[in-house]
Amino acid sequence: MNKEPGMTLIVKTVTRLTVGIILLYGIYIVLHGHLSPGGGFAGGVIIALSFVHLMLAYGKDVALKKISMPVASMLESFGAILFISIAFLGFIGGYFFFHTLGKGEPFSLLSAYMVLLSNIAISLKVGCGLFLVLVSIALAGKEIKK
Amino acid sequence: MTDINLILILMIFGSIIAIETKDMLSSVVIVGVVGLFQSLAFLILKAPDLAIVQLVVEILSLVILLRVIIRKEESEPQPHHDYFPMLLGITLSALVLLFFFPIIHELPEFGHPIMRVAKEYIETGLGATGAPNLVSAIILDFRAYDTLGEAVVLFTAVCGALVVLRKTGRKKSGESETET
Amino acid sequence: MTYFLCMIVFAVGLYAVVAKRNLIKIIIGVMVMEYALNMLFVLFGYRLGGRSPILERYQEIKDIVDPIPQALILTAIVIGLATTALMVALAIRIYEKYGTFDITKIRKLRG
Numbered sequence: 001m002n003k004e005p006g007m008t009l010i011v012k013t014v015t016r017l018t019v020g021i022i023l024l025y026g027i028y029i030v031l032h033g034h035l036s037p038g039g040g041f042a043g044g045v046i047i048a049l050s051f052v053h054l055m056l057a058y059g060k061d062v063a064l065k066k067i068s069m070p071v072a073s074m075l076e077s078f079g080a081i082l083f084i085s086i087a088f089l090g091f092i093g094g095y096f097f098f099h100t101l102g103k104g105e106p107f108s109l110l111s112a113y114m115v116l117l118s119n120i121a122i123s124l125k126v127g128c129g130l131f132l133v134l135v136s137i138a139l140a141g142k143e144i145k146k
Numbered sequence: 147m148t149d150i151n152l153i154l155i156l157m158i159f160g161s162i163i164a165i166e167t168k169d170m171l172s173s174v175v176i177v178g179v180v181g182l183f184q185s186l187a188f189l190i191l192k193a194p195d196l197a198i199v200q201l202v203v204e205i206l207s208l209v210i211l212l213r214v215i216i217r218k219e220e221s222e223p224q225p226h227h228d229y230f231p232m233l234l235g236i237t238l239s240a241l242v243l244l245f246f247f248p249i250i251h252e253l254p255e256f257g258h259p260i261m262r263v264a265k266e267y268i269e270t271g272l273g274a275t276g277a278p279n280l281v282s283a284i285i286l287d288f289r290a291y292d293t294l295g296e297a298v299v300l301f302t303a304v305c306g307a308l309v310v311l312r313k314t315g316r317k318k319s320g321e322s323e324t325e326t
Numbered sequence: 327m328t329y330f331l332c333m334i335v336f337a338v339g340l341y342a343v344v345a346k347r348n349l350i351k352i353i354i355g356v357m358v359m360e361y362a363l364n365m366l367f368v369l370f371g372y373r374l375g376g377r378s379p380i381l382e383r384y385q386e387i388k389d390i391v392d393p394i395p396q397a398l399i400l401t402a403i404v405i406g407l408a409t410t411a412l413m414v415a416l417a418i419r420i421y422e423k424y425g426t427f428d429i430t431k432i433r434k435l436r437g
Contacts, residue, residue: 029198033282034278034282035277035279037194037197037198037279038195039195041199041400041403042195042198042199042202045203045206045404045407046202049205052206052209056209076301076304080297083294084294106272106276107383112277115277115282115286115287118286122293125301129304130304132308133307133308133408133415134209136311137214137311137415137418139311140418150328154332161338161358162338164354165341173351177354180358184365188368191391192372192377193368193378196396200364203407206407207410210414211414214414214418231344234344235340235342235344235345238340239337239341242336242337243333243334246329250329253329256329261392267393268390269387271381278380278381278382280379281396281400284393284397285400285401289397292398292401299408303405303411304408304411306415307411307412310416311418
């Protein structure tokens, strides 16, 4: 079997070229969530997929060096707290989840500020949570091979 | 509407093959193909948001399922001794299909939905929120409570999976202790 | 007719959950049931000759497909992924303790 962790040389070279593009594409889908199809959930899963791609091609040590597990769990909790605090901001206007920040002009990138901030918070939460689950499954699966 | 019926028939065949083959690897791959057909069907039904999400979720669940199957040796299965679960399964499936027949007459005809609530959302969506993507405007402005509930469910599932998969070690004397 | 084909997919998944002995086949059955139900809800909201619910500049608003089922199923798909991950985590633990995926043997062996 292979002495070094990860896959063959071809897979490693292709991964090195494409993993940055996948991460950038995920961030693009999150930020344009109010103009074109996509939104927080799709972008969050794509961001998690880019880190999983790195982990599958190079072994889990390289991926854990980029984002370690305590940092990922802190980012996920931060995303959840950000979403709740955006909802609490609505108390200024009258009731829970009321949209107080302005609207801007439609069809431009910096408009509908509530939807933009909520998309960013949800993408952080979904992306880091799914990455944590996959790293745990990969870590646990290695012990069974006897 | 023939293309949607064709995709549904292909999905029926794919799922029947996926649960009947004895080789685990091929059944996981066929489940992935069924998910890709579902994403194609969402595109035909004019729902691009759902097509993107279904595609990437299918890829991720394929990675998870493959992680479980690879390198687990399976002893050879015994021949069928019991027919009771098979009969029970066929009876329950036939009952579900039988009870669905009267419901089809109550539903509106395929292609002409009654959009009583959606009419207001479509007409005032752009003016009230400022977002041209109506699906994002609905899940983050008009129905934000559902998104909050979904965030809670996702958090709970991730926490549950992490708790189940903690590392355990065995001491030489036979007792096990857990370490995080 | 289209609704009925969707329910056949659901019935196939239900048969897999009830009558199969391998644990991974049961998980695949639950996944197939989720596919069928998500498809059914989006089929309820389809409008013949409609447009997707993304508005463009300088376009009049008429004949748009119902956007509410799409908004509800969007979260349901991601929750389905989370429950699949949880089931697979449980399956890994069961395999560590008993050494097999067969559900009829899990009761007999003691770990």
